Amino acid sequence: MGFNRVSIKVKIKKIYSVINSVEVVPYIFVLPFIITFLVFFLYPIISSVIMSFQNIAGFRDVTFVGWKNYRNLLNPHYYSALKVSFLYTFLTIAILIPFPLILAALLNNKLLRGRNIFRSSLFMPALTSVIVAGMFFRFAFGTQPTALFNQIIGFFGLGPITWLQGRSTGMLALVVLCVWRWTGVNIVYFLAGLQGIPQELYESADIDGANSLQKFFNITIPSLKPVIIFVTTISVFGGFSMFAESFAYWTSRSPGDIGLTLVAYIYQTGFNNNNFGFASAIGITLLIIIMMVNVLQLNLFGFFKKD
Amino acid sequence: MKRFFLFAMTFILMFVVMTVGVFPQEKPTTLTFWTFQESHNKFLQDAVTTWNAANPDRQIKLEGTVYPYEDMHNNLLISLQSGKGAPDLADIEISMYANYLKGTTPALVPLNDIIEPIKDKLIMGRFDSYAKDGKYYGIDYHVGATVMYYNTDILDKAGVSIDDIKTIADYVEAGKKVVAKTGIPFTVVEVTEHWTFYQEMIKAGSDIFAKNGDVILDNQTNIDILQALSDWVNKDKIAVACPGGFTHSEEYWAFMNDGGAASLEMPFWYLNRFTDHMPDLKGKITVAPAPSWTEGGARSAGMGGTGTSITVQCKNQELAKDFLAAAKLSREGCIKTYTVLGFDPLRWDVWDAPEITAPNQFTDYFENGTDLFNVLLEVKDEINPTVITDIYPAAINLLKANATFKAVKEQSATPEAVLKQIADELRAMK
Numbered sequence: 001m002g003f004n005r006v007s008i009k010v011k012i013k014k015i016y017s018v019i020n021s022v023e024v025v026p027y028i029f030v031l032p033f034i035i036t037f038l039v040f041f042l043y044p045i046i047s048s049v050i051m052s053f054q055n056i057a058g059f060r061d062v063t064f065v066g067w068k069n070y071r072n073l074l075n076p077h078y079y080s081a082l083k084v085s086f087l088y089t090f091l092t093i094a095i096l097i098p099f100p101l102i103l104a105a106l107l108n109n110k111l112l113r114g115r116n117i118f119r120s121s122l123f124m125p126a127l128t129s130v131i132v133a134g135m136f137f138r139f140a141f142g143t144q145p146t147a148l149f150n151q152i153i154g155f156f157g158l159g160p161i162t163w164l165q166g167r168s169t170g171m172l173a174l175v176v177l178c179v180w181r182w183t184g185v186n187i188v189y190f191l192a193g194l195q196g197i198p199q200e201l202y203e204s205a206d207i208d209g210a211n212s213l214q215k216f217f218n219i220t221i222p223s224l225k226p227v228i229i230f231v232t233t234i235s236v237f238g239g240f241s242m243f244a245e246s247f248a249y250w251t252s253r254s255p256g257d258i259g260l261t262l263v264a265y266i267y268q269t270g271f272n273n274n275n276f277g278f279a280s281a282i283g284i285t286l287l288i289i290i291m292m293v294n295v296l297q298l299n300l301f302g303f304f305k306k307d
Numbered sequence: 308m309k310r311f312f313l314f315a316m317t318f319i320l321m322f323v324v325m326t327v328g329v330f331p332q333e334k335p336t337t338l339t340f341w342t343f344q345e346s347h348n349k350f351l352q353d354a355v356t357t358w359n360a361a362n363p364d365r366q367i368k369l370e371g372t373v374y375p376y377e378d379m380h381n382n383l384l385i386s387l388q389s390g391k392g393a394p395d396l397a398d399i400e401i402s403m404y405a406n407y408l409k410g411t412t413p414a415l416v417p418l419n420d421i422i423e424p425i426k427d428k429l430i431m432g433r434f435d436s437y438a439k440d441g442k443y444y445g446i447d448y449h450v451g452a453t454v455m456y457y458n459t460d461i462l463d464k465a466g467v468s469i470d471d472i473k474t475i476a477d478y479v480e481a482g483k484k485v486v487a488k489t490g491i492p493f494t495v496v497e498v499t500e501h502w503t504f505y506q507e508m509i510k511a512g513s514d515i516f517a518k519n520g521d522v523i524l525d526n527q528t529n530i531d532i533l534q535a536l537s538d539w540v541n542k543d544k545i546a547v548a549c550p551g552g553f554t555h556s557e558e559y560w561a562f563m564n565d566g567g568a569a570s571l572e573m574p575f576w577y578l579n580r581f582t583d584h585m586p587d588l589k590g591k592i593t594v595a596p597a598p599s600w601t602e603g604g605a606r607s608a609g610m611g612g613t614g615t616s617i618t619v620q621c622k623n624q625e626l627a628k629d630f631l632a633a634a635k636l637s638r639e640g641c642i643k644t645y646t647v648l649g650f651d652p653l654r655w656d657v658w659d660a661p662e663i664t665a666p667n668q669f670t671d672y673f674e675n676g677t678d679l680f681n682v683l684l685e686v687k688d689e690i691n692p693t694v695i696t697d698i699y700p701a702a703i704n705l706l707k708a709n710a711t712f713k714a715v716k717e718q719s720a721t722p723e724a725v726l727k728q729i730a731d732e733l734r735a736m737k
């Protein structure tokens with residue numbers, strides 16, 4: 001008995017020392033991430049790949065259909081979803097990189113009075129729920145002449161517009177909501193980057209006689225390159241995975257597919273039409289598209305080149 | 308350790324003694340219920356009170372949860388597919404219902420034994436929408452017969468009498484008169500939802516699907532109707548595209564409340580939208596049979612609806628069935644669908660019951676408030692049913708997003724082209 005106890009103690013000590021060793025400890029620390037990744041990312045991806053080759057007719061009623069779901073992708077809804085997603089991503093990036101960058105540069109200027117108030121108030125929209133903000137914008141883009149945006153254009157003598165029923169105005173409504181929500185977040189990223197630029201660079205530029213614009217384009221922007229790459233990458237994700245904004249404006253069915261994004265299309269086929277096989281196929285193409293766009297974009301930025 | 312054990316034992320004992328003391332008779336059976344309409348929950352809670360008073364030995368406690376529309380349908384679909392976590396009773400909206408009947412064995416309980424005994428008193432067309440292979444799975448709240456709501460204030464100004472409007476041709480003529488005299492649009496056409504087009508289609512005896520499930524959406528009748536709706540807006544100018552896109556939008560309610568249009572055809576259940584959202588029209592709205600497409604043709608269509616179903620995961624299926632029958636199929640229950648919810652009851656034999664004509668918010672609001680059910684009795688045999696198939700959810704979705712939007716609002720395609728495109732897409736799904 002006593003001998004046993006001692007041997008158990010020795011065993012425990014041994015196990016402990018193995019766990020505590022330099023070879024093992026790192027794995028234990030990353031274990032939570034690995035488990036989350038396996039359970040919430042890898043498993044769903046693999047099962048979506050499998051489901052994308054199936055026809056899921058109902059409860060436990062599954063048949064393999066080969067490439068049928070992928071062939072069904074060649075339909076007008078998928079094309080318009082692709083178009084909307086690409087256009088939306090392009091427009092939001094085109095606005096959400098330069099615009100917050102300029103604002104951040106202004107906010108970083110010590111001469112600006114009350115900059116803390118500006119910083120926090122610009123960040124506020126990011127804290128609201130998309131659906132709540134979406135409801136607000138949905139009514140702001142209402143049909144009546146008294147709706148907010150109709151009043152604004154009415155000020156310039158333009159007639160009331162049915163914003164959410166036109167292709168270009170619908171896209172505008174989406175982009176406005178996105179810019180309103182994300183400007184503050186991007187400003188925070190850029191501010192962090194700006195504060196990391198050594199002051200000496202600007203001082204030596206001053207000595208060389210550079211003006212503010214030259215400093216901005218030749219010092220600020222090149223120094224912010226890593227931040228710009230990061231912001232662009234997450235904006236690509238954000239743009240292609242956009243759904244809640246479109247849902248807030250039109251629920252899952254937008255008239256004439258004007259607000260149908262790829263994710264909205266997944267939602268519609270999966271939950272509305274109970275066709276999870278086809279929805280998975282769309283999801284897989286979305287995954288591939290986002291990966292391709294990201295690799296392309298990182299390549300353009302020279303991210304993979306060795307310095 | 309021992310002390311803890313003792314403590315736990317005493318606690319458990321105390322709990323047991325207490326609960327036995329509090330509930331000397333049978334404990335009420337808890338039934339869970341999911342819905343997306345607060346009013347449906349209230350209605351069933353009210354039915355529970357009635358049930359418990361009448362059945363002291365079979366007490367029920369109903370745990371109702373109200374989710375947003377989309378959330379509820381998604382959660383229910385997932386929990387039924389995974390075989391776990393579904394409620395005992397659930398509301399399923401008609402345009403989503405087919406999703407739950409897919410496959411060989413639906414995860415819902417057939418309700419034939421409570422429906423069949425009173426078949427002759429029910430508007431059976433409403434039960435076919437929730438049936439598969441001769442089994443009925445859901446019980447609706449209402450018939451949803453479409454009627455016409457006229458703003459008589461505007462009609463009087465234009466000198467138009469409701470009695471003269473029998474057919475759609477009369478309706479268009481009256482519309483031209485109203486627009487000419489008052490400048491106010493006669494009606495609206497929904498462009499982001501399907502009601503306007505769908506109900507006219509059904510009333511005219513056409514449909515999306517034939518009885519055998521074939522897609523007939525692109526037949527000539529439907530093309531003509533969609534063309535007519537487009538003409539109302541774009542040629543004759545008697546109608547406008549619905550503000551906000553559909554008749555459940557805040558924009559439309561505000562517009563209508565301000566006397567924006569002279570008439571609207573919607574199902575009977577739209578009554579409570581008037582009382583709830585258009586208070587200024589009190590005393591100005593008359594309910595009348597809608598015009599038919601041909602002389603002597605059908606004047607109504609059974610539209611919309613929500614079926615209450617029992618899931619196979621329910622552990623007290625008999626109790627749930629009996630309760631559901633008492634709540635929604637009994638005479639008293641059916642009368643309450645009107646007095647509590649403002650719906651047209653599924654049992655036509657209560658349409659002339661004294662409780663129905665007693666004063667309430669609807670008799671107060673509508674000009675012919677005490678006559679509402681006479682309108683229904685008048686069209687009782689003309690309420691055309693709809694055909695529902697496996698791909699119904701997708702069909703309604705496509706109608707909402709494309710039909711009137713492209714043909715009436717955008718005018719980016721002809722009615723024929725739009726309907727052909729949708730029909731082909733539906734055929735490809737089969």
